[in-house]
Amino acid sequence: MADGKAKSTPLLDIRNLRIEATVYPPGEAPKTITLVHDVSLTLEKGKVLGLIGESGAGKSTIGLSSMGYGRGGVRITGGEVILNGRDILKGGKEGFRKLRGREVCYVAQSAAAAFNPAHRLMDQVVEAALLHGTATRAEAEKRAVALFKKLSLPNPETIGERFPHQVSGGQLQRVMTAMALCSEPDLIVFDEPTTALDVTTQIDVLAAIKDAIRDTHVAALYITHDLAVVAQVSDEIMVLRHGRLVEWGGTRQIIKEPRQEYTNALVSVHEIEHQEQQPGTAPMLSVKNVTAAYGGGHVKVLKNVSVDIFPGQTLAVVGESGSGKSTLARAITGLLPPEQGSVVFDGRTLGNRLADRPKEDLRQLQMIYQMADVAMNPRQTVGTIIGRPLEFYFGMKGRERDKRVAELLDEIEMGKGFIDRYPAELSGGQKQRVCIARSLAAKPKLIICDEVTSALDPLVAHGILKLLLNLQQVEKVAYLFITHDLATVKSIADSIAVMYRGEVVRYGSKSKVLTPPFDAYTDLLLSSVPEMEIGWLEKAIAGRRMESAGN
């Protein structure tokens, strides 16, 4: 617990907070569940408290309660939230209105979804300050420009005239931080502000947020599931699980000497031991000098790319957003016919277009998507989703099919009870497992995994990676693993291709690619992966050789 340094009255004091919601489980009467169990915390002026935990730990719910808000039917049913010496839960609607956007501001995870696309950035940044009458328009705009400068946004004088779609994701996230700071609040709630960003962009946003917090002396709640990120910005860390407090202490203590087992599990690095396999003689799939473009050849996204995948092995393709790694997958699958070059599979050249490929070729090449939610038809049951490839490729029907579906569910470590469930009734990790089973059902030789773990919690993602490696042992399937997360690459790959702006800048076996000397881009990628060490951020920024492309 926090050592007794709370001498002055804290800015935010949450006491025994209890938050409940009503759920509607299938086939049962609605019931009330408790999301947050009597959590207390205090935060002093100018300090940053990191809230960390996996999905469903209640970290966002607690964060939002500091502005008296319950998302989606969530109710605050007990406890006190004392901000600036008064209990805000007793203020009623009027009280909340005065509080939000003035004393407490919020930075959302997806800035792209949180900005109104129809208004200019400046209008949205100064809106709260104007509505609360804390500044005139001229003052607020002056303040906003100063904040844009502080957050090292390009063209701080004029960026406010742009619309949200005219700036990049990392920049938008910083504009959102400026928006929160503009009305000079006492407290800012950062809700996973860098989770949706590339590693190379994340480091810039992180540094900008850290500087802004230091210079404006604002207090902050920083919510994330990435312990390495929170270690860079916060003074104290609170670990939550299932809506209960696990551990609360100084940043150094949490990451160096965790007292609880769960914290230890989060802190310890999840390296999966994976013995690198030597490339065989004959590649199973070779991509030969492929060039591909969108918009009728105007926007070249792949330039002369050549890679090989060997049977039963994993090729990881790494790079930031827009580097063309997903486009490579689309070119291989035939969704985007390449302009030049060819894809050779098992000694024969694959048809460029999807329609030119025989069913057998389609079966051998399966794909798993990043967002398992939208990769499954929400109106089909798990049984149909996994069973369809069996019907379609092997003509299995009735009991035979159901038996095989049950076997596949076993393989992905899920029970038979899931056959009749709909995707909406599964958790994120389970959804991704069903997608894996669907691709395995086709008995493919190659599975393309497009960022399959990036939408998942670290511990769940760890489970999925282990499952994929086990399945590789059993089924002798090869993976083309697309990711921006280098930790994943280290634990799963046999060979690595680093992509930057549509070109392969570094390619070879894992040990070769990850051994210095590095080229500038690989170095940037490697150095941008947050490490669980205090002061890493400053070191990494100082040691960089090039700017990230998103800047």
Added chain:
Amino acid sequence: MLDIRRIPLPSLIGLVLTGLFVLAAIFAPLIAPHGNGEIVGDVWEPMSSTHWLGTDNLGRDLLSRMIYGARITLFIAVLATALSFSLGAILGFSAAVFGGWYDTILSRLVDLLMSIPTLIMGLVVLSVLPSNLVTLILVMGILDSTRVYRLSRAVAVDINVMDYVEAAKLRGEGSGWIIFREILPNALSPLVSELGLRFIYAVLFLSTLSFLGLGVQPPDADWGGMVKENKDGIVFGIPAALIPAAAIAALAISVNLVADWVLNRTTSLKGGRG
């Protein structure tokens, strides 16, 4: 599975009323006290124990005519709506899936058809073609299918870019599976709500046509036609024209109550179990 106590009250009212209309339509010859064209009394008799709703402009029993009218009205409206939905939805979905020239040509044709006001188009076509039930249903169905096409194409275009449709295409599925198994179940909610509305438009359109003399031909009459037959009575304070009008309104409301309920159930992503 379906628990009658869990149906909300408005939906229950809608179900009962719609059920009554449908039953009346199916068993018309058994229920109706008199024949459809049978003249049984004086012109515009008031409501009495022998003629519950009074008589019409020719002295026919209004209740009997209402029951027979329900039969014709529902028959034509149901078939026309079914035609417009199957035609509009299948063409709309396929336009979204195939895209390209197919989509362009179909969409422009639909635009062309929509640019002519429906009523005028209907009047012109019906005055040229022989006036029978088949032409009436075809004209109403095709004219209405343009609206359904627009809606279903717009919905399907959004669904067509989802990852699960892409996954189905990668699997090598044919357009039949993609249209009927991937897109249709996910497009059902907007289509069902549109169905409730379109059915009522069909009833009203039929009534309008009959009122103008181009719909159902005498001695048969749908409810719209009966309003026309009895409209002159309103001046003399005789309510005979208002009864079929009220029936149209009641049908409209009850069908939409049912559609809303179906909509609520189909929007659930948990198989209606939640």
